[in-house]
Amino acid sequence: MSIPRLYAEADLAEGAEIDALPGQGHYLGQVMRKREGDLLVLFNGRHGEWRARIAAIRKDKASFVPEARIREQVASPDIRLLLAPVKRDALDWTVEKATELGVRRIQPVITARTVVGRVNTDRLRAVAREAAEQCERLDLPEIAEPMDLHRALDGWDGAPLLVGDARGNAPPAGVVLAGKAPPIGLLVGPEGGFTGQELDAVRRRPFVSPAALGPRILRAETAAVAGLAVLQALAGDWAVPT
Known part of the structure; x- marks a missing residue:
């Protein structure tokens, strides 16, 4: 199964639980059929790309826990x-x-x-x-x-x-x-x-x-x-x- 990749606004750091953005909980639960403990990938434009897991998901709300950085941050050309x-x-x-x-x-x-x-x-x-x-x-x-x-x-x-x-x-x-x-x-x-x-x-x-x-x-x-x-x-x- 495909691993979702989502944008996060919060800082990304190992073990720090963060809230999903509006709409992401519904997307993960109702569209992608994901559950607590499932893998996903997060990025925020500042701290690179992280492997993470769904910590909680209920209706349209969810939270994630980053586990490890898998790509360092690289800026797009100006x-x-x-x-x-x-x-x-x-x-x-x-x-x-x-x-x-x-x-x-x-x-x-x-x-x-x-x-x-x-x-x-x-x-x-x-x-x-x-x-x-x-x-x-x-x-x-x-x-x-x-x-x-x-x-x-x-x-x-x-x-x-x-x-x-x-x-x-x-x-x-x-x-x-x-x-x-x-x-x-x-x-x-x-x-x-x-x-x-x-x-x-x-x-x-x-x-x-x-x-x-x-x-x-x-x-x-x-x-x-x-x-x-x-x-x-x-x-x-x-x-x-x-």
Whole structure:
């Protein structure tokens, strides 16, 4: 039987009983059919990954006892995604895949053509948590509150920021990324694209580099995932032995 892997907010230490997060007791007992004494794996983004056992489980409540650390904590590379929010299902999918790809921070940015009026960041954090549990990641990406595009760029720390160029005038992403390493970010616009005024304002930032993501027009969520894969392959941790 599969061993569940769950995120914990509490500190992880040998023999210290901790409470499950809301929903985890129901998941373990009703979905996974686990009982007291069964094994599971815990991580909290700070203390590595631990083998643990279910100390108690009743209805929707549970507690765990960590037994031994099985992986030391390793931070994800400082790769960031600035993304104009898209519709709910596409946004959830993008956050899930960005988490699997190891992005450290996801910043929703509001643009002139953003069609989504509200972003449920609590839901997105839950999506990211579940994705991290499944992909054996040791930390969670930060999901920031939505911010106006220009305000987000005003607060940027100067790390290289790639922006996809659908006009076909930019060099390939592989050329732009040559010699670069994290911290590094990717900016993806809305389905309708940036306005000309927005794109001009973005390009005036000294840390921004336009980059082509191939000869085809990509949907926003596709551009985000494809761009992050390129960043990881050329400037991230994909080339690092595991």
